[in-house]
Amino acid sequence: MRTRSQSRNSNRQQQQVPPTFVEPFNLVKPIENQAPPVVTMDDNRTMAQILKAPTEGYEDAIVVPEITADKFELKHGLLTLVQNKQFFEHDKEDPHAHIRYFNKITSTMKFPNVPSTSVKLMLFPFSLEGAARIWLEKEPPRSILTWDDLVSKFINKFFRPSKTTNLRNEITRFQQRFEETF
Numbered sequence: 698m699r700t701r702s703q704s705r706n707s708n709r710q711q712q713q714v715p716p717t718f719v720e721p722f723n724l725v726k727p728i729e730n731q732a733p734p735v736v737t738m739d740d741n742r743t744m745a746q747i748l749k750a751p752t753e754g755y756e757d758a759i760v761v762p763e764i765t766a767d768k769f770e771l772k773h774g775l776l777t778l779v780q781n782k783q784f785f786e787h788d789k790e791d792p793h794a795h796i797r798y799f800n801k802i803t804s805t806m807k808f809p810n811v812p813s814t815s816v817k818l819m820l821f822p823f824s825l826e827g828a829a830r831i832w833l834e835k836e837p838p839r840s841i842l843t844w845d846d847l848v849s850k851f852i853n854k855f856f857r858p859s860k861t862t863n864l865r866n867e868i869t870r871f872q873q874r875f876e877e878t879f
Contacts, residue, residue: 758836766810783826792855814844
């Protein structure tokens with residue numbers, strides 16, 4: 698009696714394939730101290746340049762001016778304060794209140810030879826979360842050059858015209874009641 702593995706091995710021995718001849722392969726020995734040939738594509742880039750990961754387009758929207766102060770470092774506590782009250786773009790959030798709060802926090806720390814606007818531009822992305830952060834990430838690279846640019850774009854994005862219209866309607870419909878003094 699044979700086991701399964703024995704029966705398989707005996708079948709293989711009986712089914713031997715005759716050897717086939719393969720044409721010889723010529724290997725050309727490289728000449729020493731000779732660089733490999735450079736192959737270029739239609740756009741004259743080498744394969745190494747084509748396979749290189751792109752480095753363009755990863756710049757932030759906010760351009761922070763160069764800080765020339767010696768040993769400048771943002772403290773962890775300041776980052777924590779900024780991140781404690783982040784703007785998410787919920788319906789009830791007020792972008793003006795967020796800017797006021799952010800200004801209040803960033804004005805608590807002064808750095809010698811560092812403009813406060815540079816600190817604000819550096820810290821502002823940390824004050825955003827969710828849809829607000831996505832908005833900032835989708836802004837074109839290097840499109841925000843000053844603190845005023847940032848505030849203007851932020852308010853225009855998150856304080857929609859419908860809010861302005863609603864506030865204007867409340868003001869125009871304001872009426873003095875009989876028992877109220879002027």
